[in-house]
Amino acid sequence: MQKQIMKAYLLTTILVGLYSCNSNDDFVTNSTEAAAQFKVVNVTNHDGRPFSTGKLTNIPSGRYVENPGGGVMMQAFYWDVPAGGTWWNVVNSKITAWSNVGIGAIWLPPVSKAQNGPFSMGYDPTDYFDFGNFNQNGTVETRFGSKTELESLITKVHAENMQIYADMVLNHNSGGQLENNPFTGTQTYTNFTGVASGKFKRTSADFYKNAYGNNDEGIFGGFPDLAHVAPNVQDWLWKRADGVGKFYKNTMKFDGWRFDYVKGFGAWVIKDWNANVGGFSVGELWDSNVNILNDWANNANSSVFDFACYYKMNDAFDGNNLNVLNDDMMWKRNPYKAVTFVANHDTDEIWKKELAYAYILTHEGYPTIFYRDYEEWLNKTKLNNLIWIHNNKATGNTSILYTDNDEYIARRNGYNGNPGLVVYINNSSTWQERWIQTNWVNAQIKDFTGNSGWYPRTQADKWVKIQCPPNGYSVWSINM
CATH class of the missing domain: 2.60.40.1180 (Golgi alpha-mannosidase II)
Known part of the structure; x- marks a missing residue:
C-alpha cells in the first residue's frame, strides 16, 4: 500500500x-x-x-x-441518550478523537438533578448543585452519570485544550413540594427548601406570580416560572460567589453556557449573568426573524443560535431553491454572535445535511455539529475534512x-x-x-x-x- x-x-x-x-x-x-x-x-x-x-x-x-478560521462546537448529546448513568463516560471516550480532528468545544446537556431523576434529560431542574452526588428524585446519579464522572470529563476536555459548555435552564424549575401560595390563593409546587444540596432554596416568592408581578416574558410547559427580578433568584443564579454561575465556572470549571428557552425571560438576565460570571454564552431564541435574533444578542451581550440560517438552509437544500441563501441571516448581520447549526436535540428537519454542513463549515459564524450526525448518521471522514477546511481556510468576510x-x-x-x-x-x-x-x-x-x-x-x-x-x-x- x-x-x-x-x-x-x-x-x-x-x-x-x-x-x-x-x-x-x-x-x-x-x-x-x-x-x-x-x-x-x-x-x-x-x-x-x-x-x-x-x-x-x-x-x-x-x-x-486554535486555527485561523476559528473553532467548531460539538453538541455532545441527543434527545433520550441511553439512561443508566453511562453518558459522561461515553463522551469522555471520544474527546481525544474529537480534539484530533479539530473540534474546539463541546456542549453538554443540563448537568444537575431534575424531577424525573434517572430518566430526565435535565430540562426540568430541581437542584442546581446536585451533579449526581445526592440521593434525590429517586436516584443518586443523573441520567448521564455521577459528579465524579462529570468532573473527569471536564478535566479530559481541558487536557485536550478544548472548552466545555453547560446547558443552563434558568426559565423554570420542577420537582418542588406543594405549599400554600399567598399570591395564587392555591397550593403550588414551588417549595424547593428541601433540596438535598441545601443551596438555592426557593419558595413561592421566587416564582410568578408573586410580589413583583403576575408573569414575565414566557411560561414553559406549565412548570413553575422563576422570577429573575427576585433578589434571592439573582443572588443564587449569578451574583453570589457560591451561587450557580460562579460555582459552575470556578469550581466545576465550565467555560461557557448554552441558555435554554431565552424567550421566557428578559435579555437583561443573560446580560447580568455574563457581566457577573463571564465565559462564552449562546442563547436558544427559537425565531427565524433576524431582527429579533440580532436585537436579543445585542441586548444580552451574547451569541445566539442562527435559526434564520437554519430555516433558510432547509428551504434551499430540501426545497431546491438555493437562491434563498441570498436572504438575511444572523451570521450575515453579526457573525461574531451567530452560532450556526444543521440539527440539534430539539429539531432535525434538514434532509440534505451534507450540503448544509458544507455551508456552515465554510461560512462565517460559529458552527455546531450534532452528535448523531457525526457519530452515527453521516460520513465522518467528510465531516472531518470540512472541519479541517473550516479551521484552516474559512477566513475573511464572505x-x-x-x-x-x-x-x-x-x-x-x-x-x-x-x-x-x-x-x-x-x-x-x-x-x-x-x-x-x-x-x-x-x-x-x-x-x-x-x-x-x-x-x-x-x-x-x-x-x-x-x-x-x-x-x-x-x-x-x-x-x-
Missing part, C-alpha cells in the same frame, strides 16, 4: 509539473489516492498561527489548537458569487495572510461548472475536499473555471 501511495504522489507531482508548462489548459486531472491516505500538514505563518500548506504528510494532527435554484458559489476573502476559499454547492443531479472570480492572480488552486480532480490556474484577472459534483460540494483554495 505504501508503494502505491508514493506512486500516486509522484504521479500528482508529474501532472502538476506538466500543467504548469501548459498555459493553454484550463485544468489538469489529479489522482486523489494520496490525499485519501494522508492528512494535510499545518505550519506556522508570520503571525504565529497555524496555516495550511496543502502538502501531504502522515504526521498526526495532535490536540486541538462574497456570494453566484446562485440559482441548484447552484451556490461563495468566496471567503481571506485574512492576515490566509488565502480564504471558494465553496461551490450543487443541488442538482449532474456535474456543474462555472467561471468565477477569485482573489488570486495566476495561482494554481485545488479542491480541498477531493471531490474534484481539477487543478486549475487562475488568470491574471483572477477568473477561473471550477466544478462541483452532483448533490455535492467542492471547496477551492490555493494549492501551496
Whole structure:
C-alpha cells in the first residue's frame, strides 16, 4: 500500500509539473489516492498561527489548537441518550478523537438533578448543585452519570485544550413540594427548601406570580416560572460567589453556557449573568426573524443560535431553491454572535445535511455539529475534512458569487495572510461548472475536499473555471 501511495504522489507531482508548462489548459486531472491516505500538514505563518500548506504528510494532527478560521462546537448529546448513568463516560471516550480532528468545544446537556431523576434529560431542574452526588428524585446519579464522572470529563476536555459548555435552564424549575401560595390563593409546587444540596432554596416568592408581578416574558410547559427580578433568584443564579454561575465556572470549571428557552425571560438576565460570571454564552431564541435574533444578542451581550440560517438552509437544500441563501441571516448581520447549526436535540428537519454542513463549515459564524450526525448518521471522514477546511481556510468576510435554484458559489476573502476559499454547492443531479472570480492572480488552486480532480490556474484577472459534483460540494483554495 505504501508503494502505491508514493506512486500516486509522484504521479500528482508529474501532472502538476506538466500543467504548469501548459498555459493553454484550463485544468489538469489529479489522482486523489494520496490525499485519501494522508492528512494535510499545518505550519506556522508570520503571525504565529497555524496555516495550511496543502502538502501531504502522515504526521498526526495532535490536540486541538486554535486555527485561523476559528473553532467548531460539538453538541455532545441527543434527545433520550441511553439512561443508566453511562453518558459522561461515553463522551469522555471520544474527546481525544474529537480534539484530533479539530473540534474546539463541546456542549453538554443540563448537568444537575431534575424531577424525573434517572430518566430526565435535565430540562426540568430541581437542584442546581446536585451533579449526581445526592440521593434525590429517586436516584443518586443523573441520567448521564455521577459528579465524579462529570468532573473527569471536564478535566479530559481541558487536557485536550478544548472548552466545555453547560446547558443552563434558568426559565423554570420542577420537582418542588406543594405549599400554600399567598399570591395564587392555591397550593403550588414551588417549595424547593428541601433540596438535598441545601443551596438555592426557593419558595413561592421566587416564582410568578408573586410580589413583583403576575408573569414575565414566557411560561414553559406549565412548570413553575422563576422570577429573575427576585433578589434571592439573582443572588443564587449569578451574583453570589457560591451561587450557580460562579460555582459552575470556578469550581466545576465550565467555560461557557448554552441558555435554554431565552424567550421566557428578559435579555437583561443573560446580560447580568455574563457581566457577573463571564465565559462564552449562546442563547436558544427559537425565531427565524433576524431582527429579533440580532436585537436579543445585542441586548444580552451574547451569541445566539442562527435559526434564520437554519430555516433558510432547509428551504434551499430540501426545497431546491438555493437562491434563498441570498436572504438575511444572523451570521450575515453579526457573525461574531451567530452560532450556526444543521440539527440539534430539539429539531432535525434538514434532509440534505451534507450540503448544509458544507455551508456552515465554510461560512462565517460559529458552527455546531450534532452528535448523531457525526457519530452515527453521516460520513465522518467528510465531516472531518470540512472541519479541517473550516479551521484552516474559512477566513475573511464572505462574497456570494453566484446562485440559482441548484447552484451556490461563495468566496471567503481571506485574512492576515490566509488565502480564504471558494465553496461551490450543487443541488442538482449532474456535474456543474462555472467561471468565477477569485482573489488570486495566476495561482494554481485545488479542491480541498477531493471531490474534484481539477487543478486549475487562475488568470491574471483572477477568473477561473471550477466544478462541483452532483448533490455535492467542492471547496477551492490555493494549492501551496
